[in-house]
Amino acid sequence: MSGPSSPSRRPGLRVGSFGGAPIYLSGGLLIAAVVLAVLVAPGMSDLMTLAPGGGAPILASIAFAVLFLGSVLVHELAHGTVARWCGIEVRAYTLTFWGGHTTFTALDRPGASAAVSAAGPVSNLALAGLGWLVLQAPLPEVAGVILASLVYANVVLAVLNLLPVPPLDGGHLLEAVIWGATGERGRAMVIVGWVGRLLAVLTLGAVVASAVRGAAEIVWSVWLVLIAVVLWTSATRSIRVGRARQAARGFDLRPFLRPAAVMTTEDPLPGQRGEGEGSLGALPPIPWGMSVGLTVVVDGDGAVVGILDADALAAIPPQARAGLTVASVVRRVPSAGVRSLRGADALAEISRALAGGDVAVVTGAHGVLGTVWREDVVRALGDQGAAGR
Structure with missing residues (x-):
C-alpha cells in the first residue's frame, strides 16, 4: 500500500481500471514473475510424485507465478475498495517488481488509515481460506500442487505484510494505532521508521550469519539483501517525513x-x-x-x-x-x-x-x-x- 501521491507520468502499462482508478503493470513485473518462477521450480518438482520431471514442474511454476501476482492485485484492490468506502479517492493501482502499491489522494484519519492498511492482508487470508476449501475436493496433481502452493503463499504474504515496518501494511497499521493514541502522526511515523531500521539490520545480520555458517543460498541471500535495503530506505523516509510533520505542527495556511x-x-x-x-x-x-x-x-x-x-x-x-x-x-x-x-x-x-x-x-x-x-x-x-x- 502507498499513501498520497501527486499525479505524474504513467508508472507502466495500463491494463484496465477498477472503480475508476487505472491499473498499471510496471516493467519490473515481468522480472519478478521470472524470478518467482525460478525460485519455486525446485519445490514444484519435489511436490509432484506422478510427473516430477519434464515440463510439468516448469509449467506449474509459471502458472503459480502468474496466479500469485493475481493475488497481489487482489491485495491492492482490497486497499482501494476500503479506501473508497472511507470516502478516500483512489488514484491508481500499480504492480511492480516488489509487489504492488495503491495511491490515494490522502489518508488523513487514523481510523481510515488502519482500515485501509488491514484490508490487503485480510484479502490474502480470504484467498487462502477459499483455496483451502477447494483443496478438500479431489483435484489433478498439478492443479492441487499449484493451489496448495498459492494457499501457502497467500498466508505468507499476509503475515509478512503485517510486519510493523514501512512500507508494509503492518507499518502503516502500527502508525495508525500510534497516531490515533497520541494524536500526532509525525511521532508515529518516526517510531515506525526506527522499528523498520531495526528489522532491516536484523535481516542483513541474518544473511551475514548464514554466510558465516556456510549455509547461505546465493539467490535467497541476494533477495534478502535487497529487502533489507528497501526496508532501510523506507524506514529512513518515514523518519524524515515524520520529523518534517512534527516541525510543521505550527503551520497556519x-x-x-x-x-x-x-x-x-x-x-x-x-x-x-x-x-x-x-x-x-x-x-x-x-x-x-x-x-x-x-x-x-x-x-x-x-x-x-x-x-x-x-x-x-x-x-x-x-x-x-x-x-x-x-x-x-x-x-x-x-x-x-x-x-x-x-x-x-x-x-x-x-x-x-x-x-x-x-x-x-x-x-x-x-x-x-x-x-x-x-x-x-x-x-x-x-x-x-x-x-x-
Whole structure:
C-alpha cells in the first residue's frame, strides 16, 4: 500500500481500471514473475510424485507465478475498495517488481488509515481460506500442487505484510494505532521508521550469519539483501517525513490565503458590451476593504477547473465577447482540498498542489476558500528556517 501521491507520468502499462482508478503493470513485473518462477521450480518438482520431471514442474511454476501476482492485485484492490468506502479517492493501482502499491489522494484519519492498511492482508487470508476449501475436493496433481502452493503463499504474504515496518501494511497499521493514541502522526511515523531500521539490520545480520555458517543460498541471500535495503530506505523516509510533520505542527495556511471571486464555466465573459446579469458585476459583493486578486472558475458541480486568465480575456475585444463563456479563458491550475487550515496536513496538501504550479486554489468543505501563491509560502518558510538557525 502507498499513501498520497501527486499525479505524474504513467508508472507502466495500463491494463484496465477498477472503480475508476487505472491499473498499471510496471516493467519490473515481468522480472519478478521470472524470478518467482525460478525460485519455486525446485519445490514444484519435489511436490509432484506422478510427473516430477519434464515440463510439468516448469509449467506449474509459471502458472503459480502468474496466479500469485493475481493475488497481489487482489491485495491492492482490497486497499482501494476500503479506501473508497472511507470516502478516500483512489488514484491508481500499480504492480511492480516488489509487489504492488495503491495511491490515494490522502489518508488523513487514523481510523481510515488502519482500515485501509488491514484490508490487503485480510484479502490474502480470504484467498487462502477459499483455496483451502477447494483443496478438500479431489483435484489433478498439478492443479492441487499449484493451489496448495498459492494457499501457502497467500498466508505468507499476509503475515509478512503485517510486519510493523514501512512500507508494509503492518507499518502503516502500527502508525495508525500510534497516531490515533497520541494524536500526532509525525511521532508515529518516526517510531515506525526506527522499528523498520531495526528489522532491516536484523535481516542483513541474518544473511551475514548464514554466510558465516556456510549455509547461505546465493539467490535467497541476494533477495534478502535487497529487502533489507528497501526496508532501510523506507524506514529512513518515514523518519524524515515524520520529523518534517512534527516541525510543521505550527503551520497556519490562513495568512497565505488570498480572497478570490468565483465564476462557473458557463458564465458569459465579463466586459461584454451591454452585459447584465451573469458577469462579474452579478457576483456577491466583496466585503469592504478586501481586494480580490484572482477569479476561480468552477464547473457545474462546484469542482475547481482553474482560474480566469486575465491575459487571455484582455486579448478578446469587448465587441467579440458576445456568446463566449468563461470556459474559453480558463487557465488550469492545481487545487488543494484541506480538512484543516493548520498543521502538517495543510502544509502537505498545499505543497503537493504547488508542486504543479505557481498558484493553487484552496477548497474546503463549503467550497472555494481562496488562492495561495508558491512564492508566498516559500518566502515564509525560508524566513522561518533562517530565524531558526
